[in-house]
Amino acid sequence: MQAIARLCHESRIPLVPRGAGTGYTGGAVPSQGGVVLSLARLNRILEIDEGNLLAVVEPHVITGDLQDAVEAVGLFYPPDPASLRRSVIGGNVAECAGGPRAFKYGVTKQYVLGLEAVLPTGECIRTGGKVVKNVVGYDLTHLLVGSEGTLAIITKVILRLIPKPPMQVTMRASFPSVRHAVNAVTLLIRARVIPAALELVDGECLDAVASYLDVRSLAPEGTAAIVLLELDGLAEQVAAESVRVEGACREAGATEFLRAASESERQELWRVRREISPSLKVISGLKINHDVVVPKARVPELFELVERLRRQFRLRIPCFGHVGDGNIHVNIMVTPGDADEIERAHEAAGELFRGTIALEGSISGEHGIGFAKTKYMALELSPETIDVMRRVKAAFDPHGILNPGKMFPE
Amino acid sequence: MQAIARLCHESRIPLVPRGAGTGYTGGAVPSQGGVVLSLARLNRILEIDEGNLLAVVEPHVITGDLQDAVEAVGLFYPPDPASLRRSVIGGNVAECAGGPRAFKYGVTKQYVLGLEAVLPTGECIRTGGKVVKNVVGYDLTHLLVGSEGTLAIITKVILRLIPKPPMQVTMRASFPSVRHAVNAVTLLIRARVIPAALELVDGECLDAVASYLDVRSLAPEGTAAIVLLELDGLAEQVAAESVRVEGACREAGATEFLRAASESERQELWRVRREISPSLKVISGLKINHDVVVPKARVPELFELVERLRRQFRLRIPCFGHVGDGNIHVNIMVTPGDADEIERAHEAAGELFRGTIALEGSISGEHGIGFAKTKYMALELSPETIDVMRRVKAAFDPHGILNPGKMFPE
Numbered sequence: 001m002q003a004i005a006r007l008c009h010e011s012r013i014p015l016v017p018r019g020a021g022t023g024y025t026g027g028a029v030p031s032q033g034g035v036v037l038s039l040a041r042l043n044r045i046l047e048i049d050e051g052n053l054l055a056v057v058e059p060h061v062i063t064g065d066l067q068d069a070v071e072a073v074g075l076f077y078p079p080d081p082a083s084l085r086r087s088v089i090g091g092n093v094a095e096c097a098g099g100p101r102a103f104k105y106g107v108t109k110q111y112v113l114g115l116e117a118v119l120p121t122g123e124c125i126r127t128g129g130k131v132v133k134n135v136v137g138y139d140l141t142h143l144l145v146g147s148e149g150t151l152a153i154i155t156k157v158i159l160r161l162i163p164k165p166p167m168q169v170t171m172r173a174s175f176p177s178v179r180h181a182v183n184a185v186t187l188l189i190r191a192r193v194i195p196a197a198l199e200l201v202d203g204e205c206l207d208a209v210a211s212y213l214d215v216r217s218l219a220p221e222g223t224a225a226i227v228l229l230e231l232d233g234l235a236e237q238v239a240a241e242s243v244r245v246e247g248a249c250r251e252a253g254a255t256e257f258l259r260a261a262s263e264s265e266r267q268e269l270w271r272v273r274r275e276i277s278p279s280l281k282v283i284s285g286l287k288i289n290h291d292v293v294v295p296k297a298r299v300p301e302l303f304e305l306v307e308r309l310r311r312q313f314r315l316r317i318p319c320f321g322h323v324g325d326g327n328i329h330v331n332i333m334v335t336p337g338d339a340d341e342i343e344r345a346h347e348a349a350g351e352l353f354r355g356t357i358a359l360e361g362s363i364s365g366e367h368g369i370g371f372a373k374t375k376y377m378a379l380e381l382s383p384e385t386i387d388v389m390r391r392v393k394a395a396f397d398p399h400g401i402l403n404p405g406k407m408f409p410e
Numbered sequence: 411m412q413a414i415a416r417l418c419h420e421s422r423i424p425l426v427p428r429g430a431g432t433g434y435t436g437g438a439v440p441s442q443g444g445v446v447l448s449l450a451r452l453n454r455i456l457e458i459d460e461g462n463l464l465a466v467v468e469p470h471v472i473t474g475d476l477q478d479a480v481e482a483v484g485l486f487y488p489p490d491p492a493s494l495r496r497s498v499i500g501g502n503v504a505e506c507a508g509g510p511r512a513f514k515y516g517v518t519k520q521y522v523l524g525l526e527a528v529l530p531t532g533e534c535i536r537t538g539g540k541v542v543k544n545v546v547g548y549d550l551t552h553l554l555v556g557s558e559g560t561l562a563i564i565t566k567v568i569l570r571l572i573p574k575p576p577m578q579v580t581m582r583a584s585f586p587s588v589r590h591a592v593n594a595v596t597l598l599i600r601a602r603v604i605p606a607a608l609e610l611v612d613g614e615c616l617d618a619v620a621s622y623l624d625v626r627s628l629a630p631e632g633t634a635a636i637v638l639l640e641l642d643g644l645a646e647q648v649a650a651e652s653v654r655v656e657g658a659c660r661e662a663g664a665t666e667f668l669r670a671a672s673e674s675e676r677q678e679l680w681r682v683r684r685e686i687s688p689s690l691k692v693i694s695g696l697k698i699n700h701d702v703v704v705p706k707a708r709v710p711e712l713f714e715l716v717e718r719l720r721r722q723f724r725l726r727i728p729c730f731g732h733v734g735d736g737n738i739h740v741n742i743m744v745t746p747g748d749a750d751e752i753e754r755a756h757e758a759a760g761e762l763f764r765g766t767i768a769l770e771g772s773i774s775g776e777h778g779i780g781f782a783k784t785k786y787m788a789l790e791l792s793p794e795t796i797d798v799m800r801r802v803k804a805a806f807d808p809h810g811i812l813n814p815g816k817m818f819p820e
Contacts, residue, residue: 051596051707052736074600096545107543109552110520123794131703133517133737133775135506135556136790137817138799142519142552146545163602186461190484192573192644233647234602240646293541297461327543365543380546384533388806389548395801407547 001037001153006122008035014404015120017153019060019091022083024289025370027095027148031405039090042155045069053161054113054130059090059154063097066159076164078105081366090154096146098366100197100230103324105162107366109145116156117144120402130158143392148368149403151396165232168196169242170266173249174223174256178202179300181225184252185323186297191244197230200323202303205276208318212279218272220256227323228273276320283316284333288345292356293327293365305355306330312351313344327365353379369407378409411447411563416532418445424814425530427563429470429501432493434699435780437505437558441815449500452565455479463571464523464540469500469564473507476569486574488515491776500564506556508776510607510640513734515572517776519555526566527554530812540568553802558778559813561806575642578606579652580676583659584633584666588612589710591635594662595733596707601654607640608734612713615686615728622689628682630666637733638683686730693726694743698755702766703737703775715765716740722761723754737775763789779817788819 008015014034021028030036042058045066049055050073057066063084067077080099081087087097093115098107114128128134128141144152175181181200188195206219206226219226229245231238242259249257260266280287294302303319310317321328330352332345353363353376363376378386390408393400418425424444431438440446452468455476459465460483467476473494477487490509491497497507503525508517524538538544538551554562585591591610598605616629616636629636639655641648652669659667670676690697704712713729720727731738740762742755763773763786773786788796800818803810 049705049707052705053599054705096549098543102543106520109549110516119794119798123798125795125798126792127795129772130705130770131737131772131775132735133508133512133703133732134772135774135776135778136772136787137779137796138561138802139506139519139552139556140795140798140802142549143802146549151548163599166602189463189573192576234650236650237644237647240644244644293543295459295462295464295540297459322543325542327541360540362539362541362544362546364545365541366545368545369547377546382536384529385535385537385550386547388529388533388535388550391805392548392550392553392802395805396798 001118001155002122002124004035004037005118005120005153008401009121009399012399012401015401016403017149019088019094020086022087023091023095023370024291024367025372027368027370027403027406028091029371031371037153048073048075050075052130055159055161057089057157057159059093059157060088062086062088063092070161071164074164075161077111077159077161079108079111089157093145093154093157094147094149095368098322098327100199100322103198103322104194104196109142111160112141112145112157113160114158115141115144115154117152117154119152120397125152128158132160146368148370148407150393150406151402165196167235167238168230168232169238170260170269171229171242171245172258172269173227173229173254174220175225175227175252175254177224178303180253181227182297182299182323184227184249184254187248187252188245191248193241193244193248195229195245195324196232197228198322198324199228199273199320201226201228201272201276201320202318204316204318205320206272208279208283209272209275212282213275218275223255226272228269273320280318280331280333285336286334288332288334288349290330290332290349290352291327291365291367292330292352292361292363293325294356294359294361296324296326298359298361299323299326299328301359302328302356302361305352309348309351313348315341315344315348325365326361350376371405374407374409377407411528411565412532412534414445414447415528415530415563418811419531419809422809422811425811426813427559429498429504430496432497433501433505433780434701434777435782437778437780437813437816438501439781441781447563458483458485460485462540465569465571467499467567467569469503469567470498472496472498473502480571481574484574485571487521487569487571489518489521499567503555503564503567504557504559505778508732508737510609510732512732513608514604514606519552521570522551522555522567523570524568525551525554525564527562527564529562530807535562538568542570556778558780558817560803560816561812575606577645577648578640578642579648580670580679581639581652581655582668582679583637583639583664584630585635585637585662585664587634588713590663591637592707592709592733594637594659594664597658597662598655601658603651603654605639605655605734606642607638608732609638609683609730610733611636611638611682611686611730612728614726615730616682618689618693618728619682619685622692623685628685633665636682638679683730690728690741690743695746696744698742698744698759700740700742700759700762701737701775701777702740702762702771702773703735704766704769704771706734706736708769708771709733709736709738711769712738712766712771715762719758719761723758725751725754725758735775736771760786781815784817784819787817
């Protein structure tokens with residue numbers, strides 16, 4: 001691999017590292033041609049160290065497979081992007097993948113202790129290591145996490161693990177408005193409860209699921225938002241917390257509150273979340289998923305913005321997401337081939353990003369910039385900030401051969 | 411401030427940002443002369459946002475003052491370096507300060523959401539923001555955290571807060587060896603308990619405290635190690651966990667187990683930790699505190715190494731530290747003016763660092779490199795890794811004016 005990098009560097013040929021290719025913003029797409037470097041054969045779990053709560057893995061280990069392997073020995077790797085049965089650790093690291101559990105457990109970044117990586121100039125570097133605290137030199141580990149394959153090719157990952165929580169309980173609360181749902185989250189935090197998952201599904205998603213499945217039990221009529229909550233931990237703790245969860249939801253005006261009493265009931269509560277994607281596919285052929293994020297308390301304002309966009313651009317925009325993090329997936333639905341609708345969708349996306357930044361938010365919480373959002377990056381970052389990022393890029397990749405055309409605006 | 415940076419950049423004059431100057435490795439010392447930029451007047455808490463669980467502060471806010479301010483409204487800023495009543499947030503960010511609570515809550519890095527900083531070339535940049543997830547561009551925020559004032563001058567910090575845990579309980583367990591103590595920690599983790607603090611104090615520290623205070627109650631005779639444990643959280647959770655803590659300690663062979671029943675008992679258990687520094691000052695005039703870190707399960711091997719160094723170099727080396735993180739403060743005691751002892755202390759430090767790295771550890775978990783450890787940096791990092799760090803430094807500071815002589819070996 002070092003030889004390939006050196007050759008591409010010397011010959012100034014684009015070099016695009018590729019994991020499972022499941023990203024939403026096109027980070028693994030060789031948009032300027034060149035060499036695509038598949039990491040598919042670097043697919044081994046090298047070490048699971050129970051004593052030190054860590055794993056050493058190659059980049060092409062499927063995230064869900066790693067989770068299964070560590071859970072088999074009583075450990076836990078929390079990051080859970082929706083793609084976890086297809087995406088790989090290297091891609092999760094390159095994009096800093098999140099998922100529902102991020103509210104309690106944090107995103108991929110919080111679990112990467114160290115990396116081995118090949119620079120576009122051919123050198124192999126090692127960053128961080130097997131310790132949870134390390135302040136020797138610059139934190140290159142966390143500079144590489146989320147760098148979208150533009151700084152180095154990740155060849156080994158040291159991941160922090162935690163003990164697997166002994167039990168889980170799942171609940172669902174229905175609310176007459178998104179604002180009521182967000183109030184419930186605020187009350188929960190005030191009650192010192194940090195759920196392992198806190199997923200909001202809006203009325204437009206619920207209607208789609210109900211119509212797709214032809215059943216309203218998953219998505220009660222007249223509900224503007226449901227919140228799926230999962231607690232995990234010691235039995236005594238979960239029991240104490242679940243009382244507080246119900247109290248907070250009812251105080252915030254929940255019209256219905258359900259608690260799963262069995263694994264099958266738990267799966268049934270989660271089913272609405274899993275059925276969103278197939279249900280939306282029936283509405284329109286193409287779902288453009290924008291993973292914007294705002295400070296949590298401003299989520300109701302974000303939904304007011306989306307409501308305005310729906311009317312102004314005559315679009316269906318079902319939303320769901322990680323409400324505890326303020327990270328909402330705003331899905332603009334379009335019919336492929338409908339040029340007018342696609343144009344309106346692009347205009348709506350621009351408005352969405354500008355509005356998100358006005359709410360002190362960010363245009364991407366999980367999916368990155370890739371090539372899909374390059375033209376919006378300058379909405380969020382100043383020219384001076386982008387310039388210093390370009391100089392960092394040049395410090396790693398003086399000829400700009402590694403994954404060109406990504407992240408930076410032209 | 412931007413004008414000062416530009417002037418120094420153009421005139422190639424060293425520029426050294428200075429917070430409270432409490433660091434252990436000399437990061438704030440203008441070792442090559444030049445301009446010292448005091449941040450003392452940037453000392454305001456600008457915002458405490460209860461709804462979004464964040465604070466915006468200037469760099470010269472004393473860490474303990476921020477903690478008091480946020481706790482007054484029911485919130486919590488966990489990082490707790492021993493210097494917290496004197497050190498400031500800007501310095502904590504520049505060094506990535508830790509503290510006892512890091513095992514459960516993480517270090518400073520985990521609480522910095524965004525920064526405003528002035529580059530040595532004069533531009534002002536903003537990184538991150540008010541959201542907990544953000545993958546737009548490179549993570550410059552976490553590159554600047556722990557960069558020891560060599561990349562930029564931090565002028566504003568956005569910090570993540572959490573709700574203040576409603577209750578705490580403190581315990582102390584005594585063990586016949588460090589290995590027994592580490593086994594207790596392993597059993598605790600297996601029992602799914604994550605204490606808020608997990609502090610180990612070795613026999614040599616205990617003897618020093620006992621002789622200083624002339625009382626053995628804090629430091630029972632014949633004890634090779636005590637562990638101070640603190641649990642926090644909801645009352646039901648703390649009650650359930652404390653039963654498991656006692657079980658794990660007794661199973662690991664604790665010879666004594668105490669639980670504080672009141673605030674005064676709690677303060678009495680913590681007193682041994684606070685009395686270590688004054689007690690050691692009586693032994694010798696100078697304590698050289700090396701904050702090495704190893705994978706947790708290798709802490710007993712680290713103590714075997716220290717025992718060997720004590721004999722080989724005829725030195726007193728009391729140790730204490732954050733055992734859950736594998737982060738041990740190895741204090742080499744010397745008499746100022748005793749040239750032979752100082753020479754032996756330097757040799758022992760070199761051996762300590764080499765041995766730590768052989769145990770897959772790091773030479774600094776909390777204090778950084780500054781100028782005190784520059785010659786040891788190459789023990790841990792390869793020339794290729796240091797080279798890329800130098801190129802990152804040049805991307806921010808092409809003339810090398812900002813805090814020169816720090817971090818990098820000559």
